[in-house]
Amino acid sequence: MEGQILQIVAWVFLGVGAVFSLIGGIGLIRLPDFYTRMHAAGMTDTLGAGGILIGLMFLSGFNLVTAKLIFILLFIFFTSPTSSHSVAKAAMGAGFKPLLQRRD
Amino acid sequence: MRTVALTICLAATWLLLSGHYDPLLLSLGAASCVLVAWIAWRMDVVDHEGFPIHLSWQAVLYWPWLIFEIIKSNIDVALVILRPSMPISPTVLTVKTTQGSELGQVIYANSITLTPGTVSLRVYDDKIDVHALTKAGADGIAAGEMDRRVTLMDASGAKTGGKSGGRGG
Amino acid sequence: MMLIAVTAGILITMALALLRAVVGPTIYDRILAVNVFGTKTVLIIAVLGFLTGRPDFLDIAIIYALINFIGTIAVLKFIRYGNLSQAGPRAATGNPPEDDI
Numbered sequence: 001m002e003g004q005i006l007q008i009v010a011w012v013f014l015g016v017g018a019v020f021s022l023i024g025g026i027g028l029i030r031l032p033d034f035y036t037r038m039h040a041a042g043m044t045d046t047l048g049a050g051g052i053l054i055g056l057m058f059l060s061g062f063n064l065v066t067a068k069l070i071f072i073l074l075f076i077f078f079t080s081p082t083s084s085h086s087v088a089k090a091a092m093g094a095g096f097k098p099l100l101q102r103r104d
Numbered sequence: 105m106r107t108v109a110l111t112i113c114l115a116a117t118w119l120l121l122s123g124h125y126d127p128l129l130l131s132l133g134a135a136s137c138v139l140v141a142w143i144a145w146r147m148d149v150v151d152h153e154g155f156p157i158h159l160s161w162q163a164v165l166y167w168p169w170l171i172f173e174i175i176k177s178n179i180d181v182a183l184v185i186l187r188p189s190m191p192i193s194p195t196v197l198t199v200k201t202t203q204g205s206e207l208g209q210v211i212y213a214n215s216i217t218l219t220p221g222t223v224s225l226r227v228y229d230d231k232i233d234v235h236a237l238t239k240a241g242a243d244g245i246a247a248g249e250m251d252r253r254v255t256l257m258d259a260s261g262a263k264t265g266g267k268s269g270g271r272g273g
Numbered sequence: 274m275m276l277i278a279v280t281a282g283i284l285i286t287m288a289l290a291l292l293r294a295v296v297g298p299t300i301y302d303r304i305l306a307v308n309v310f311g312t313k314t315v316l317i318i319a320v321l322g323f324l325t326g327r328p329d330f331l332d333i334a335i336i337y338a339l340i341n342f343i344g345t346i347a348v349l350k351f352i353r354y355g356n357l358s359q360a361g362p363r364a365a366t367g368n369p370p371e372d373d374i
Contacts, residue, residue, distance in 0.1 A: 011275045025290060034301050041305050041309045059323060072331070079342040086345070
């Protein structure tokens with residue numbers, strides 16, 4: 001019974017993660033310019049990765065595997081803003097102007 | 105003192121990642137932890153910034169709030185992307201930061217970037233240029249709730265951090 | 274069953290990211306797409322480890338996460354300076370080189 005509840009919780013988290021990474025991928029294609037695409041990439045890195053990894057944690061039970069998953073999750077959470085900020089800053093430095101207030 | 109704490113953290117990470125508990129491997133792991141801590145101490149990178157243990161208590165309060173914000177803005181951005189008309193209004197705004205230390209400013213900038221819908225483009229002096237996907241996201245940053253919370257965490261860290269930093273040399 | 278669906282979702286996202294990397298008009302779009310692709314690779318290695326019942330795959334996922342981050346920073350630094358060995362022009366004034374990337 002308890003195992004089943006854990007299983008369902010794991011599925012919910014995995015589903016949320018997969019859906020949000022899919023939406024992020026769609027956003028990566030649909031959004032009009034580089035700076036806006038960055039937001040879609042941030043989405044796949046936070047709730048996409050977080051949902052899938054937390055879902056796997058519930059699936060694995062509590063052991064060394066959980067600790068490794070937490071390690072991966074923390075690492076992604078700490079590095080993803082750093083790399084997006086680096087890309088954004090490099091693009092700014094190269095003189096790309098963000099698309100502002102699209103009116104159409 | 106920070107070097108000792110760093111050694112303990114490294115040892116914990118080693119135990120977590122290896123999963124082997126033979127005496128030989130344990131001693132090799134302990135030796136590598138001490139070696140890395142010694143090199144870090146010699147390079148003089150074990151300081152307030154490189155190893156911020158002083159932030160731990162307030163960070164416990166800050167993280168759940170940040171995760172809640174991330175989930176909220178994820179849903180906002182997802183809805184914007186999925187709507188066929190895609191009602192985006194990209195804005196660039198400059199916000200003033202009120203953190204005392206550079207570390208606090210970095211935490212604030214990273215929190216902004218970690219929240220989807222807003223990305224920090226440039227950090228300078230006591231300002232951050234922020235690119236926001238929607239008007240609502242820009243207003244949320246301009247309201248300054250996150251800034252206030254990071255400042256609170258950073259200020260309490262600076263007090264205790266100053267004390268332990270003085271002891272550690 | 275659920276894991277297969279999740280794998281499919283990640284694979285589709287990877288395909289979309291790869292498409293953006295191929296068509297992306299600027300080099301920064303490509304870097305961003307490759308970064309997303311790398312994060313998804315970490316996730317798919319972890320999920321595949323569970324799918325095939327071999328959690329040892331997680332070690333590979335950890336290494337991939339490290340390499341993905343360092344690779345992104347290295348490519349950006351290379352674009353900026355055309356050289357990976359020097360700290361950059363600002364190093365002389367005492368600012369850390371990461372500041373410039």
